[in-house]
Amino acid sequence: MSTDEPSDTTEMHGHEHHEVEGPGYPTPGAMRTESEREKTAFVIALRVGMDVDGSDFIGVVDLDPESDTYSELVDTVEMPNKGDELHHFGWNTCSSSCHTEGLMRDHLIVPGQRSSRIHILDAQDPRNMEIEKVIEPDEIFEHDLSAPHTVHCVPGGKVVISMLGNADGELPGGFLQLDQSDFSIDGHWEADLGDMEMNYDYWYQPRHNVMISTEWAAPNTYYPGFDLDDVEDGKYGDSIHIWDWENKTHQQTLNFGEEGLIPLEIRMPHDPEETQGYVGAALSSNILRFWEESDGVWEWEKVIDVESREHPDWDMPVPGLVTDIVLSLDDQYLFFSNWLHGDMRMYDVSDFGNPRLVDRIWAGGNFADRQEIQGTEIRGAPQMLQLSRDGKRIYWTTSLFSSWDNQFYPEIGEQGSLMMKADVYPDEGRMELDEDFLVDFGDAPGGPARAHEIRWPGGDCTSDVWQ
Numbered sequence: 001m002s003t004d005e006p007s008d009t010t011e012m013h014g015h016e017h018h019e020v021e022g023p024g025y026p027t028p029g030a031m032r033t034e035s036e037r038e039k040t041a042f043v044i045a046l047r048v049g050m051d052v053d054g055s056d057f058i059g060v061v062d063l064d065p066e067s068d069t070y071s072e073l074v075d076t077v078e079m080p081n082k083g084d085e086l087h088h089f090g091w092n093t094c095s096s097s098c099h100t101e102g103l104m105r106d107h108l109i110v111p112g113q114r115s116s117r118i119h120i121l122d123a124q125d126p127r128n129m130e131i132e133k134v135i136e137p138d139e140i141f142e143h144d145l146s147a148p149h150t151v152h153c154v155p156g157g158k159v160v161i162s163m164l165g166n167a168d169g170e171l172p173g174g175f176l177q178l179d180q181s182d183f184s185i186d187g188h189w190e191a192d193l194g195d196m197e198m199n200y201d202y203w204y205q206p207r208h209n210v211m212i213s214t215e216w217a218a219p220n221t222y223y224p225g226f227d228l229d230d231v232e233d234g235k236y237g238d239s240i241h242i243w244d245w246e247n248k249t250h251q252q253t254l255n256f257g258e259e260g261l262i263p264l265e266i267r268m269p270h271d272p273e274e275t276q277g278y279v280g281a282a283l284s285s286n287i288l289r290f291w292e293e294s295d296g297v298w299e300w301e302k303v304i305d306v307e308s309r310e311h312p313d314w315d316m317p318v319p320g321l322v323t324d325i326v327l328s329l330d331d332q333y334l335f336f337s338n339w340l341h342g343d344m345r346m347y348d349v350s351d352f353g354n355p356r357l358v359d360r361i362w363a364g365g366n367f368a369d370r371q372e373i374q375g376t377e378i379r380g381a382p383q384m385l386q387l388s389r390d391g392k393r394i395y396w397t398t399s400l401f402s403s404w405d406n407q408f409y410p411e412i413g414e415q416g417s418l419m420m421k422a423d424v425y426p427d428e429g430r431m432e433l434d435e436d437f438l439v440d441f442g443d444a445p446g447g448p449a450r451a452h453e454i455r456w457p458g459g460d461c462t463s464d465v466w467q
Contacts, residue, residue, distance in 0.1 A: 023103050028271065035458060041386075046399075049406055056079045057076040059449075060127060062074045079131075084112025087149065089109060092153055109159055109161070144174075149164055152203075152204065159179075171198060174189075174190055190250070201265050218235065238258070240253075254299075262283040265323070266278070275292040276290060276292070278290075285338065320343075324337050324396075326461050346424070359430045363382060374435065379417055386455070388424075412450060416448030417450050420439075
């Protein structure tokens, strides 16, 4: 049985809980309980590294179970150039500006990881988006930055994008700031890089004057694919960085060593009172918790460890490869994906320091019994995750990065990837694969594509920050 329940409220939500009406929701609880069921998904889809002579695109997927086109790719917004490698994307504004009059969540900022090109899409009508502006790579390179990744709207009418490399694709990276009014480039966000060289994802909490960033590697290191020798040579990250949000300066580095190799996605609780969070270390296949002590110093510990497994086709134990994590809006459940093993896990984190595994779903990968859905081969495994705002549905795609796909799951590069879904029962602490839901990006107009990050109109668990 599905937990899907249609709702009649609007997709592009605003609120009037305060004297000033702004975008988003005043609290995480309001987003969770007042928003409608997601009826549309925006999905990154790319054709880099495939035998398809086409551009990357944003796919529009119908998620309304009462629609005749439910679980179908109903529209695509093609990028004007080829070879962008769209990867992650975000909104022009979110709930961090919910008390700011005159702002609307109506534009998507869509960077090209490989091209360093940034696309601005008018998304006022989720089913009829248009490209409004393109920031060309040369404009980015002028600031000695490249390889844009995480996009967050921030208070003060700005958008901050983590950049993984310099203009030559080497280290250090940094942060690029855009103005929300016209999407012009302000320059670097940071005033001082301190010890930071590698960059990847970040989360911020202005109430506690902190931003925390993670590490991948220099673009020129990961672009060609994964090489274990690069890890041994110290070319991949093993640390996170603590920043003074107001002064935009580097304050502290938490070095994980072998316990936290390639710390990618970072999530802090949606409750703005909290000063702790989780980061998923991909190669070490760990979940690490970090927190602030009373004296302002940040500490960390390993709270979940995914053991490597032997496989007859591998000459070394296979790591889980934790590639994405997401927290429910009530901060009760943590979900993460093991892209090489093939499972997606659900943990109860009511006691934040002691996560408790409550369920998992196996689909594809190197170890799952389930390798098909609806008669279609599961190409890849659970990778990018997105949870419904009410916490009752979780969706995922199966592509990681073009060159890494081609190494570990070459069938994705040949036939495209998938989008899948599970129903979540928070009161029972369990999940159930929805075998009626499947979006095969191998059938995309113009040829197969790799599906990656997912976003909802109106915001989601990984886009919005509260003050």
